[in-house]
Amino acid sequence: MQVYEPQDTNKIPVTILTGFLGAGKTTLLNYILTERHGHRIAVIENEFGEIDVDSDLVLASEEEIFQMKNGCICCFVDVRNDLVEVMKKLIAQRDRFDHVIVETSGLADPTPVATSFFIDPDVMNATELDAIVTLVDAKHIGQHLHDTVLDGKPNQAVDQIVAADRIVINKTDLASEAALADLEHEIRGLNQTAGILRSQYGVVDLGSILGISGFTPSYVAERAKLLDLDGEHGHGHGHGHGHQHNHASHDATVTSESFTFDQPFNLPRLRSFLEQHLGEQGETAFRTKGILWIAGDDRFHVLQAVHELIDLRPDHAWGDEKRENRLVFIGRGLDRGELEAGLGACLSEVM
């Protein structure tokens, strides 16, 4: 690990961390937050899905995590206002931290997020956009880059690569050297200037992604022009996070379904349901996450699945925390009724 120094100590450097669903943003964030790099980092999180699972997956102490409660970070109008508000709160507590990381939802285009740092004079004076860092899932990105079912609208997996100052190809353990070389070549075709790094579980030289001063306002304006992102027309999305936008640009066929159950799951039943369901629908079931209550077990379990790859494991003890099950499914053409029935059949009669 290499320690970095912010370039201008008067301004708070801000890193925008982006990457398609399941690329490893939270994993990288946890790595950053647990490394002893001598800097205090505030995190602004935003997620796709109505219930919050992500903040439970971030290991750091809660006071460092600020959630964007309303508004999806991929929407121009909402995000600009919300982000500006959150940033102002952070600026007021400026002495508590020296770097801000904004983790975007996996379906966000980072450019409007970046431009929101140039629309408010107070935020602009107090912060300095450091870089857009884009994570890429070495195993799964291919299918999203070639995703044709985007209705002629911008593909956010591509936007995220185009807008990046640094691209981290993560999950290199899941791809061959030849596949990685091809992917690097393909990424170069989309972005000629960004530094490309490789990682496993987000372990990168932090000096290569933080404190790199990759931004100038003119650069953002250029990018915005390039992507036709002036915020006035025609962009936005319509995914299932409970509110409608007219400025939809994202793939409206991608939705999220969230479930909570106040009964525990029978672990073997749940495992076999998930294996079967995600095995059959792995192409279109992009991402599944959950904080799980398992019958007969005092520890909460964490479910992480990216397409058909499932990771379900125990975490720490529930303690006094209220036990419940929270799951989010994100994908294309999700059938809520089928999921609800399938999950319901996995609930345990005994606690």
Ligand SMILES: Nc1nc2c(ncn2[C@@H]2O[C@H](COP(=O)(O)OP(=O)(O)OP(=O)(O)O)[C@@H](O)[C@H]2O)c(=O)[nH]1
């Ligand atoms: N094999 C492998 N798995 C990884 C690696 N990095 C992360 N993962 C796993 O991939 C899954 C998704 O990682 P996250 O960090 O939650 O991804 P994310 O980008 O925050 O996901 P969203 O918030 O849903 O967009 C988790 O199960 C991680 O443990 C890696 O380098 N190799």
